[in-house]
Amino acid sequence: MKLRATARLRALIPALALAGCTGWQSAIDVHGASAISLKHLIVMIVATCSVVWALVIATLIVALWRRREARESAIALDPRRQRRMTLAVGGAVAATVIVISAFTVSSFFTTRQLTAAGADNLTIKVRGLQWWWGVEYFGSKPELRFETANEIHIPVGRNVRVQLEGLDVIHSFWVPSLAGKQDLIPGRPNEITIRAERAGVYRGQCAEFCGLQHAHMAFFVVAEEQRAFEAWTALQRDNAVASSDEEVIAGQRVFLSRPCAACHAIRGTAANGKIGPDLTHVGGRKYIAAGLLETTRGSLAAWIADPQTLKPGNNMPMVPLAAEELRSVSAYLASLK
Amino acid sequence: MRDGETKRDIRDTDLDRPALEAALARIWNTPEGLWGALATVDHKIIGRRYVITAFVFLALGGVLAMLMRLQLAQPEARVLGPDRYNQIFTMHGSNMMFLFAVPVMEAVGVYLVPLMVGTRNIAFPRLNAFSYWIFLAGGALLWISFVLDMGPDVGWFAYVPLSGPQYGFGKRADIWAQMITFTELSALAVSVEIVVTILKQRAPGMSLDKIPLFVWSMLVTSFVVIMAMPAIMIASSTLILDRLVGTHLFNPAESGDVLLWQHLFWFFGHPEVYIIFLPAVGMVSTMTATFARRPVFGYLAMVMALIATGILAFGLWVHHMFVTGLPRLGESFFTASSMAIAIPAGVQIFCWLATLWDGKPIFKTPLLFVIGFIVTFVIGGLTGVMVASVPFDTQVHDTYFVVAHFHYVLIGGAVFPLLGAIYYWFPKITGRMMSESLGRWAFWLIFIGFNMTFFPMHLLGLQGMPRRIYTYQPDMPWHDLNLFVSVSSLILVAGFLLFFFDAIRSARRGLPAGDDPWDAPTLEWATSSPPPSFNFSYIPVVKAANPLWEQPDVLAVAGGLRINSRELIISTVASAEPEAREASPRNSIWPFVAALATTVMLISSIFTPWAVVWGSIPIVVALIGWFWPKGTPEDES
Numbered sequence: 001m002k003l004r005a006t007a008r009l010r011a012l013i014p015a016l017a018l019a020g021c022t023g024w025q026s027a028i029d030v031h032g033a034s035a036i037s038l039k040h041l042i043v044m045i046v047a048t049c050s051v052v053w054a055l056v057i058a059t060l061i062v063a064l065w066r067r068r069e070a071r072e073s074a075i076a077l078d079p080r081r082q083r084r085m086t087l088a089v090g091g092a093v094a095a096t097v098i099v100i101s102a103f104t105v106s107s108f109f110t111t112r113q114l115t116a117a118g119a120d121n122l123t124i125k126v127r128g129l130q131w132w133w134g135v136e137y138f139g140s141k142p143e144l145r146f147e148t149a150n151e152i153h154i155p156v157g158r159n160v161r162v163q164l165e166g167l168d169v170i171h172s173f174w175v176p177s178l179a180g181k182q183d184l185i186p187g188r189p190n191e192i193t194i195r196a197e198r199a200g201v202y203r204g205q206c207a208e209f210c211g212l213q214h215a216h217m218a219f220f221v222v223a224e225e226q227r228a229f230e231a232w233t234a235l236q237r238d239n240a241v242a243s244s245d246e247e248v249i250a251g252q253r254v255f256l257s258r259p260c261a262a263c264h265a266i267r268g269t270a271a272n273g274k275i276g277p278d279l280t281h282v283g284g285r286k287y288i289a290a291g292l293l294e295t296t297r298g299s300l301a302a303w304i305a306d307p308q309t310l311k312p313g314n315n316m317p318m319v320p321l322a323a324e325e326l327r328s329v330s331a332y333l334a335s336l337k
Numbered sequence: 338m339r340d341g342e343t344k345r346d347i348r349d350t351d352l353d354r355p356a357l358e359a360a361l362a363r364i365w366n367t368p369e370g371l372w373g374a375l376a377t378v379d380h381k382i383i384g385r386r387y388v389i390t391a392f393v394f395l396a397l398g399g400v401l402a403m404l405m406r407l408q409l410a411q412p413e414a415r416v417l418g419p420d421r422y423n424q425i426f427t428m429h430g431s432n433m434m435f436l437f438a439v440p441v442m443e444a445v446g447v448y449l450v451p452l453m454v455g456t457r458n459i460a461f462p463r464l465n466a467f468s469y470w471i472f473l474a475g476g477a478l479l480w481i482s483f484v485l486d487m488g489p490d491v492g493w494f495a496y497v498p499l500s501g502p503q504y505g506f507g508k509r510a511d512i513w514a515q516m517i518t519f520t521e522l523s524a525l526a527v528s529v530e531i532v533v534t535i536l537k538q539r540a541p542g543m544s545l546d547k548i549p550l551f552v553w554s555m556l557v558t559s560f561v562v563i564m565a566m567p568a569i570m571i572a573s574s575t576l577i578l579d580r581l582v583g584t585h586l587f588n589p590a591e592s593g594d595v596l597l598w599q600h601l602f603w604f605f606g607h608p609e610v611y612i613i614f615l616p617a618v619g620m621v622s623t624m625t626a627t628f629a630r631r632p633v634f635g636y637l638a639m640v641m642a643l644i645a646t647g648i649l650a651f652g653l654w655v656h657h658m659f660v661t662g663l664p665r666l667g668e669s670f671f672t673a674s675s676m677a678i679a680i681p682a683g684v685q686i687f688c689w690l691a692t693l694w695d696g697k698p699i700f701k702t703p704l705l706f707v708i709g710f711i712v713t714f715v716i717g718g719l720t721g722v723m724v725a726s727v728p729f730d731t732q733v734h735d736t737y738f739v740v741a742h743f744h745y746v747l748i749g750g751a752v753f754p755l756l757g758a759i760y761y762w763f764p765k766i767t768g769r770m771m772s773e774s775l776g777r778w779a780f781w782l783i784f785i786g787f788n789m790t791f792f793p794m795h796l797l798g799l800q801g802m803p804r805r806i807y808t809y810q811p812d813m814p815w816h817d818l819n820l821f822v823s824v825s826s827l828i829l830v831a832g833f834l835l836f837f838f839d840a841i842r843s844a845r846r847g848l849p850a851g852d853d854p855w856d857a858p859t860l861e862w863a864t865s866s867p868p869p870s871f872n873f874s875y876i877p878v879v880k881a882a883n884p885l886w887e888q889p890d891v892l893a894v895a896g897g898l899r900i901n902s903r904e905l906i907i908s909t910v911a912s913a914e915p916e917a918r919e920a921s922p923r924n925s926i927w928p929f930v931a932a933l934a935t936t937v938m939l940i941s942s943i944f945t946p947w948a949v950v951w952g953s954i955p956i957v958v959a960l961i962g963w964f965w966p967k968g969t970p971e972d973e974s
Contacts, residue, residue, distance in 0.1 A: 025801035063694035107726035180731020187589025215806035
């Protein structure tokens with residue numbers, strides 16, 4: 001009965017794994033070079049282990065319920081059977097050694113394959129902070145450098161070297177659909193290579209416990225064709241575009257006159273704070289507050305009005321604004337495409 | 338006084354059995370009343386206290402687990418805020434590891450080892466009393482601070498810099514670190530006692546090849562504790578130094594190293610798993626032999642597997658750090674060593690299977706738990722092999738896959754055997770049987786509830802759900818499985834409640850057990866249930882590995898011990914030949930006073946470093962009282 005219950009659970013695996021395919025943050029639904037070879041390894045090891053488990057349980061069942069002849073006493077042991085059992089146990093141990101050796105060797109080769117650096121590299125830098133991600137793109141010249149936050153764009157089919165830098169506590173960079181994870185450790189720069197094989201939006205999330213809002217520290221990797229990627233970088237490099245819309249201009253005034261600018265930067269304006277995410281093109285990002293809310297004028301307004309209810313403990317204070325101010329500043333931020 | 342004592346020097350050979358037992362009871366019994374309770378050094382009373390206290394902490398930790406499952410049953414639930422949730426998961430882990438799992442295993446050892454090796458009390462019995470009070474104080478510190486909303490919130494692993502002075506606010510991380518000091522102190526004390534008891538106090542004739550497997554497992558465990566605890570002692574002390582007096586050992590801005598903490602923590606933290614697991618396999622071996630009606634197959638292989646596990650335990654810690662960016666070659670070494678631990682684990686599983694195969698299994702509740710153990714522990718062991726692979730681990734590390742894995746190892750691998758062991762030894766401890774029918778119900782509820790609760794977590798992890806998140810967003814595909822897990826955990830809870838109910842009820846109204854209700858082979862069943870304060874009227878002489886099976890009718894006894902003062906036999910390490918009569922300490926209030934003074938010093942030191950200076954004075958006073966010469970005659974060879 002208990003065995004059947006477990007067996008039923010085991011039978012559920014493929015079904016549930018299929019259900020997991022809708023995920024955009026899944027080690028099973030994979031679209032990146034690393035994640036694909038990791039999945040092969042995972043499937044191989046899980047399948048082998050399932051067979052091992054089934055064999056052990058089958059032996060257990062037979063051992064418990066086989067018919068047996070009566071024995072005189074607990075210590076009257078049949079030496080012939082002892083020898084046979086020694087052989088059986090020895091054989092099982094030998095099989096164990098073979099299986100784990102195979103796992104060790106295949107792990108070693110998978111690791112080597114993953115760390116073999118490709119030539120066609122694009123390098124970006126990701127910084128982990130409580131509780132958001134700073135992203136920096138380098139160009140061939142210093143003026144091509146730009147910063148953004150919580151959203152990484154990469155060209156499909158190219159290796160992207162991600163330099164990882166922890167600034168406060170330890171975080172971990174993990175986009176399971178593309179690659180395994182790597183920690184961002186203060187004082188110890190790390191690096192990981194990701195490569196998307198298909199265009200798409202892949203979600204990532206901090207995987208190392210980092211305090212109050214560890215649960216809301218997500219980011220997105222947008223993989224797109226080379227042309228779209230270049231258009232995106234060109235746009236990001238530009239300063240924020242001044243709008244002629246009256247509400248937007250009023251919103252900019254609110255942003256610059258209130259404490260917002262002390263923490264956030266908007267290139268092309270006087271706002272150059274470095275404590276919070278760069279907001280130069282915040283309106284063009286898919287999500288705000290590290291994956292918490294989809295970017296709309298409404299969500300921006302809600303977030304600015306009460307960040308502590310939406311993401312308790314985060315470092316953005318509630319800045320008291322009049323309704324009119326709140327409306328215009330959210331219109332302004334939404335306009336920063 | 339001394340003269341008088343020598344004059345009335347009576348040996349156990351001088352009296353007939355009833356007179357002898359009366360004389361032994363006079364000298365070994367613990368007096369009634371509060372003073373007696375505080376001053377006792379009887380390993381059975383202390384062991385029982387330890388077990389009960391640890392189970393209280395298990396129940397409290399279970400309540401925390403249920404709160405977490407309530408919060409995670411729905412996306413973006415607001416049952417708990419992030420601050421409370423972080424305290425709760427930190428408390429759950431710290432409580433279960435430091436206040437339940439390690440102490441309960443040592444507690445069972447404290448109770449059983451002296452009985453199984455046939456001696457009258459544990460070695461250093463006053464240290465034993467001290468260790469219990471220290472353990473209780475550490476647990477109280479943690480739980481009282483939690484109730485006051487000052488509970489640690491940095492995870493049971495307390496990674497710096499999050500737990501360091503810059504990011505760990507208030508006294509929360511200090512309380513965690515000091516709770517570690519309490520529990521490591523008590524664990525070290527118990528380990529030393531157990532090692533000495535096993536090596537020097539075995540009944541005459543119990544040579545190394547006749548030691549029961551549970552006793553072997555406690556011996557290896559105790560050595561692992563003695564070697565692993567200093568690492569966490571350094572870790573927790575340096576963390577307190579960083580926080581309290583501004584050393585910068587872990588501060589990268591001042592050339593400190595963040596990863597140093599992880600090395601120190603896991604150098605202890607991984608052996609910790611085996612500190613919990615090894616006693617459990619000792620229990621499994623004991624119960625398997627009794628209920629398969631034959632000695633465990635491959636005694637030598639089992640002992641070697643225990644020792645190998647104990648040694649390998651120290652070569653695996655880096656597999657907790659596979660994604661910190663250590664050199665690849667080093668990581669591959671730790672993959673190999675982590676995989677290698679599957680070999681001794683495999684040896685033990687195969688030997689148990691062989692024992693069951695060749696034996697004639699009797700399906701009593703303890704054996705059900707052994708079977709449940711094999712089924713679930715093998716899953717936990719295999720997922721352990723999975724996470725030992727560096728590339729595999731980069732996907733599942735710090736996800737619910739790992740949560741599933743270590744609950745399979747710790748609940749399946751250690752709690753199942755422990756519950757079986759409670760059913761098995763309950764009659765010895767209380768003199769009464771637990772209910773066989775309630776036991777079966779409890780087993781099935783726990784077994785089914787456990788698998789339904791924890792198996793889906795493997796899938797959640799592969800679907801990308803990280804650990805230690807207080808909530809998740811509705812657009813993640815984790816909702817159904819989380820709800821399923823939360824509902825299933827109610828079945829698990831029902832099983833545990835039934836177990837607790839059965840234990841409490843049976844302690845008063847269970848059927849009388851008799852000395853040896855299971856017809857078991859080891860020495861603890863040779864005395865009455867519950868055992869008298871002096872354990873054995875006559876010290877047995879052991880001629881076989883399974884004395885009660887192989888010398889069934891009459892157990893040879895050794896004589897010549899004094900019975901007008903506490904005395905026991907000291908024997909040689911390897912062949913257990915008697916070499917001396919040794920005085921065993923009498924009851925004393927000083928261990929309790931010393932524990933109280935230590936507690937005051939350790940807790941005050943959270944608030945000011947001067948507590949270490951002033952607080953040590955009462956400790957010294959207590960120790961002087963403790964070790965005041967008593968004029969006992971020298972031991973005789």
